[in-house]
Amino acid sequence: MSSISVNQQARPRGGMARIFSHPKVAVGGAMVLLFICVAVFAPWLAPNDPNAQDLLATLLPPAWAADGMAQYPLGTDSLGRCVLSRLIYGSRIALIVAVAAATGTMLLGTTLAILAGYLRGGFDRATSFIVVLWMAFPPVVFSMMLMVGLGTGVRNVILAVILVDWTRFYRVVRAEVIVARQREYVQAARLLGFSHLRVMLREVLPGVAPLIITLFSLQMGVAIIVEAILSFVGLSVPSNVVAWGVMLADGRDQIYQAGWNLLAPVCGIVFAVLAFNLLSDGLRVVLDPRLRKRGGE
């Protein structure tokens, strides 16, 4: 409806209320919150010590099955460890990796993207070439190669995710920075005496911030999957730490006898990744001014 202008006088509804009124954001946000709570309060929520072995009760089915024991709600694995407790504790590694890896990816990718997109020229050509080269490596193989080089451990998993995935941020953010940079308000700010750094931080960054938030949320989901893959192949955490990938690896041998051992970590991963993806998809719509309803054309 282009012809009659809608002159909106009132300010739009408060930012947070508007953002969370979107169903995907609301559902995704609630799931993320639940995930965080589980990870933070794991010691209080878990019924058993996740590493305590009960060799008399191995491969128990869930509590509601005929042979189940109330003490182990989701049963036990081949060493008699409580599956539910391991599932709950496993979320801690997933959360740590998700937050740390996504933050690192965002910082590295965004910084380079803003510099390249704003300065253009030689710097842009150089970084863009590196990105093209970087993206030619298959990501899973690349991260495994990195893990072999860096050694195992959660910290190195995070580092590997950052080194593999920063290109995603770089690509998407740089394209947007190039668009923002050509807007006249960037030139106007320069004419008002703003330095390049200030223009980047005050004029360009706010414009790409919604995009960064969206990518960040998406990246958390990706990081969880990568961590699961790496701990599945035994390149991530030491054996006394619980991670969903480790649970998958442990359960793989008894897949025919005790399928629930596999099902639990899979559900955990799906839940967490779905939460972040839903949130990201919702934020993309809510924060993108082009997809937002026009305020007052």
Add this chain to the structure above:
Amino acid sequence: MMPAVLEFKNVSVSVKVGGADVALLRNVTFDVGKGRILGLVGESGAGKSMVGRVISGLLPDNLRFSAGHVYFQGGELTGRKARALLGRRIAFIPQEPLSALNPVLTVRQQMFEHMKHLGLPRKQWEPYCLERLAEVGLPDPADMLGRYAHQLSGGQCQRVLIAMAFSGDPELIVADEPTTALDVVTQAQIVRLLRQVQRKHGTAVILITHDLRMAAHVCDEVAVLYAGDVVERGSARRVLEAPWHPYSWSLKMATPNLTGPQYVLPALADLMPGLKQIAELPGCRFARRCPTRNAECENHVPVLESVGQGHYVACAGQCRADSASRKTEPHALPPAAHPGGRPLLELRDVGMTYQGRGGRKGQLFHALKPLSLSIGPGELLGVVGESGSGKSTLARLMVGLMAPTAGTVHVDGVARAQASARQAAQMRETVQMVFQDPDSALNPRRTVEGLVAQALELRSDMAASERRQIAERLIKQVGMAVDALQRFPSQLSGGQKQRVNIARVLCVTPRLLVADEIVSGLDVSVQALIMNLLLQLNRELGIAVVLISHDLSVVRYLCQRVLVMRHGEVVEQGPTDQVFGNPAHPYTRLLLESVPSDDAGAAWPPTEHDQDSVRAGSAELEFQS
């Protein structure tokens, strides 16, 4: 009597806003006869394009055809029927010629598609297309067919679209702002062409435009629309010469004259009501802005009444009798006063040359040929020329967004290239630029306060309250209310955005403003307000202005001195009255002739032979080795 080709009878279109029906078109009645041109005139938001939507049967989903009848050739036209007739018997000429053609298909592919739609036998397509393209004056039709949209100029694109519109020999053509995106010389040509082809085929045309003067010259009849009401209808000449309705009058008066005495542009207060305000205007929708309203107006819906000779006006007030409100004040600019004083900005043999790229490697492209120019304090200088004439390059050189490849730019006598860091900062404050497009020049994520006081961010010692005070002063200076400070640009109208755009540069107290096309793209009444604001700033603060514009009447209203540019070269310069009154260069004459005259009796557009001699060779950018 033959039935009209198209007849609107009390047509209303409404939309639901918060449970209530709001009429976007209210009792719209008009008709177009065979071979006639009807102009629908009004500013944005008047509902002009809605009429086109009704005719095409393509109303947006949330709108409802709520009352009235549309007859096409005597038969009732429903939405479904209209869609079936589209392209064959009702054709459209769109506003943006460049985006109306598919960029990945050749002209041939698109025209053939249309021929297929028309149901022509396959082997006739090619000769028929060639014939039609020749008819619209395209020089080498066979070559045109093989081209893509980006290989055509705006005028050529519009000619192709006109050829396509007429190729089905439709009874009715709706042209929605067909020349708005084109420069003034091309506009004159396209209008002439449209009329020529229309006469030949005897087609009825509805021309939707915001330009009352152009409509008056091109059309047989015009209808003036305001917020969904037809406020005046009559023969084009009568409506332009003696508008009865106060809105038509202000629409006419808001465009400055190109000849004859000048007057201070009367500007209407306030804005065209938006959707929400319309809901609160039960009576005459113009009443709140009307200088001659009476108590009755606010509640009484005016109906079109004849005032003789097929001239109808919808006004319940005494607008016809009351001429007291229609006085204009004479307007004259003070003479440019800088006798021997030091110029504020001086360009000495400044030129801009680019190295050709790709296929033109090694060739030089002269965006601006060396020119010298000086601007004194408080002077008003206009720069005119069509797109690609080097106007914007000149502006960028003046403010220092680009460094010239030849010559030097001096501010207050100091060469910019040699300035120290402190001098450079001072120069930046002295010469400021107001950008053309406020949508792009205002960061959408800043509030108006953040925008207006943007330059103060660099002063870390300033308290927030002080900053706020300055922002309040600036926003008042450009004629806006203080409560606008907390809004975002997306919540402002086009005119308000442009004011904020101006207020922002005033923050650093510049002495020279370079304004690049800042009034183009605004509705005429808003344009008048912005021009008066510039004059006021000049008068009160002594700010010099370099106004870059393709609109000659705007330049005449605002500028003491004018520079006419073409292909990166100044072809003529001098005092505005002298240059416009007695143009020496044929190009200046061409520009002046292309502007629709304010005298409805004058012949416009001018005849072809005057134009083509000057036009020749200007279609391509000139590259020199």
